[in-house]
Amino acid sequence: MKFSSFVNFSSVVLITIVCLLFSVTAHAQGIPTSSNGITLSASTDNPVPGETVTITAASYSFDINSATVSWDLDGKKTQKGIGLTTYTVIAPALGKKSTINISATTPEGTKYTESLVLGSGSIDVIVESDGYTPPFFKGKYPLVFQNVVTVTAIPHLANSAGKEYDPATLVYNWKKDDGTVLQDQSGYGKQSISLEGSIVPRPYYLIVTAGTRDGSAQAQTLAQVSAKAPSVVFYNNDPLYGPMFNNALSNSLRIGVQKEVSIFAGLFGFNFSKSIADDLGISWMINNVEHKELASSKSINLRSPDGISGTSNIQLSVRGVNNILQSADATFSASFEATKASTQSSAAVTF
Numbered sequence: 001m002k003f004s005s006f007v008n009f010s011s012v013v014l015i016t017i018v019c020l021l022f023s024v025t026a027h028a029q030g031i032p033t034s035s036n037g038i039t040l041s042a043s044t045d046n047p048v049p050g051e052t053v054t055i056t057a058a059s060y061s062f063d064i065n066s067a068t069v070s071w072d073l074d075g076k077k078t079q080k081g082i083g084l085t086t087y088t089v090i091a092p093a094l095g096k097k098s099t100i101n102i103s104a105t106t107p108e109g110t111k112y113t114e115s116l117v118l119g120s121g122s123i124d125v126i127v128e129s130d131g132y133t134p135p136f137f138k139g140k141y142p143l144v145f146q147n148v149v150t151v152t153a154i155p156h157l158a159n160s161a162g163k164e165y166d167p168a169t170l171v172y173n174w175k176k177d178d179g180t181v182l183q184d185q186s187g188y189g190k191q192s193i194s195l196e197g198s199i200v201p202r203p204y205y206l207i208v209t210a211g212t213r214d215g216s217a218q219a220q221t222l223a224q225v226s227a228k229a230p231s232v233v234f235y236n237n238d239p240l241y242g243p244m245f246n247n248a249l250s251n252s253l254r255i256g257v258q259k260e261v262s263i264f265a266g267l268f269g270f271n272f273s274k275s276i277a278d279d280l281g282i283s284w285m286i287n288n289v290e291h292k293e294l295a296s297s298k299s300i301n302l303r304s305p306d307g308i309s310g311t312s313n314i315q316l317s318v319r320g321v322n323n324i325l326q327s328a329d330a331t332f333s334a335s336f337e338a339t340k341a342s343t344q345s346s347a348a349v350t351f
Helices: 002-026
Strands: 039-042 052-058 068-073 076-082 086-090 098-105 111-118 122-129 148-156 171-176 192-196 204-211 218-225 231-238 242-248 252-255 260-268 280-286 299-303 310-320 327-336
Touching: 039 111, 052 098, 052 111, 086 098, 122 204, 122 218, 148 204, 148 218, 231 310, 231 327, 242 260, 252 260, 260 310, 260 327, 299 310
Parallel strands: 252 327
Antiparallel strands: 039 052, 052 086, 068 076, 068 098, 098 111, 122 148, 148 192, 171 204, 204 218, 231 242, 231 260, 260 299, 280 310, 310 327
16 A cells, blocks of 8 residues: 555656646747647737738647638638638727637648737837037937937827827836847836947947836837947138028138138037037147147137238047047138238237
């Protein structure tokens, strides 16, 4: 009796271990599973409204290619045939759900079924940088090397009544295209993320997923983060109105009877504090001669020499002191005509 009891107990333990091993194997990552013998997968898990989605059916329990397959959309039969393992459907409107049903009958008469519920949603993204732009600049300047980039997600997810969820009540997951999850900046209500530019400026993608707390609605999108070098644009610095940002200077200018002109350098994308000298190295050169007295100035006053005609080349080099990848060079030429001698302004640089 004791030996018999011991054998039965061992059998129970052995059966339990086998069952556990089978359970772990069946749910291992990357192995499709389906309690009904059919696995359905969509071409995208997060379609936008109106997007074409392809549903693919597969089976590891029977030969689905020889089975008679029937597809239903929201209870209406749409296609039927032998080996029809793919089905194309249009993603529903925001807040709506579409139910796709499949049934497959083998030549022996065994029937298998499965279903998939398809929703929709979208996310708009705003990519901004902290790079400098001149006052009243209405445009959006691209991200520059070593800028801090801020990406804000504007999700569009709705309930069954069509009312969009408040973005502040959604859960956000941020990660890079290499699979790195930005855990500290992900979570409930975290629809914005800020990242410092790397010293190695490789372009990358940020992937953001937004969803409701109960998982009933979800959307995903990506934003490309690609930096460029900063730039310098020259403007006429009017003595009355200041820099004329509405009209950028071309590659050349002519100094006429006014004999003197002021040029302002608009810096785009650089990072600097109020004290430019602490963050930027500025070098003005006229005909390859550096004017160190203008080392911290964004403008230069030019005066044509008396009794001489000709052309001079003006070059500006801007270098980041702390952000070594931020640098730009810009040039223009100034032509002038011979004029009579007159009292020169001490604030102007004579060619």
